Amino acid sequence: MSLDPRPYSRGELLYQGKAKQVYATHDPARIIIHYTDGATAFNGIKKADIADKGVINCRISAFFMEKVAAAGVPVAFERNLDDRDQLCLKVDIIPVEVVVRNVVAGGLAKKLGLPEGQVLSAPLVEHFYKSDSLNDPQINESTAVVLGWAKAWELRAMHEHALRVNSVLKAFWSELNIDLVDFKLEFGRVTVGTATAVVLADEITPDGSRLWERGTGRKLDKDVFRRDLGDLSDTYRELYTRVFGKAV
Numbered sequence: 001m002s003l004d005p006r007p008y009s010r011g012e013l014l015y016q017g018k019a020k021q022v023y024a025t026h027d028p029a030r031i032i033i034h035y036t037d038g039a040t041a042f043n044g045i046k047k048a049d050i051a052d053k054g055v056i057n058c059r060i061s062a063f064f065m066e067k068v069a070a071a072g073v074p075v076a077f078e079r080n081l082d083d084r085d086q087l088c089l090k091v092d093i094i095p096v097e098v099v100v101r102n103v104v105a106g107g108l109a110k111k112l113g114l115p116e117g118q119v120l121s122a123p124l125v126e127h128f129y130k131s132d133s134l135n136d137p138q139i140n141e142s143t144a145v146v147l148g149w150a151k152a153w154e155l156r157a158m159h160e161h162a163l164r165v166n167s168v169l170k171a172f173w174s175e176l177n178i179d180l181v182d183f184k185l186e187f188g189r190v191t192v193g194t195a196t197a198v199v200l201a202d203e204i205t206p207d208g209s210r211l212w213e214r215g216t217g218r219k220l221d222k223d224v225f226r227r228d229l230g231d232l233s234d235t236y237r238e239l240y241t242r243v244f245g246k247a248v
């Protein structure tokens with residue numbers, strides 16, 4: 001999609017999220033995602049500001065979006081405009097969150113009474129209905145199709161893209177001696193003329209991933225905040241240094 005030559009800056013606030021805001025731009029085909037330092041857990045019950053989290057997540061997400069795009073996954077991300085602002089294609093968000101799991105943890109452990117840490121025999125792909133008021137309940141693909149939230153071909157594309165993202169991320173973290181336990185993705189539709197494509201939207205950050213240090217099992221993700229395991233700002237700074245080889 002061609003770039004509008006005028007410089008991009010934040011326009012009207014379209015969406016106020018927990019850790020991000022979404023702004024319109026002068027170009028109807030593009031939005032700006034602004035990363036804040038806000039952190040919430042348990043559907044907004046627990047809240048805090050985490051120093052530099054917005055900058056760290058903005059850079060980490062851009063880094064991974066470029067990596068998965070290079071591996072053939074279509075992404076809404078285009079480029080970072082500054083430390084906290086990211087230019088993306090405007091998409092119609094599909095209200096079905098995709099979680100990929102390599103190891104049992106969190107919701108899966110709780111739901112099935114399994115021990116956290118059990119390695120799965122293959123990546124497990126789960127679906128959740130994106131609804132804050134309902135606490136994102138788990139659904140299956142049939143529910144999504146019958147209720148008109150996504151078409152069957154779109155779910156197939158999401159599944160394929162999610163597994164490819166998993167391969168790329170898992171290999172990357174593994175090089176750093178970190179196990180990618182699970183993560184959540186969101187997808188959106190982009191329509192050009194009569195053609196619609198499903199693209200990866202939102203973010204790839206430690207807010208929406210579980211990352212365990214190999215050997216020690218130390219958590220290097222937002223569970224540090226959710227479970228009161230330490231200082232999340234220090235954890236994210238450490239993760240940033242491991243990814244980029246220099247301090248934030």
Ligand code: 5GP
Nearest residue numbers: 099105106107108182183184207208209210
């Ligand atoms: P679980 O279902 O075990 O709570 O979460 C699975 C994975 O998806 C975890 O990596 C978690 O961080 C991510 N995840 C699921 N729902 C959300 C959400 O609403 N927000 C964020 N940031 N991550 C989520």
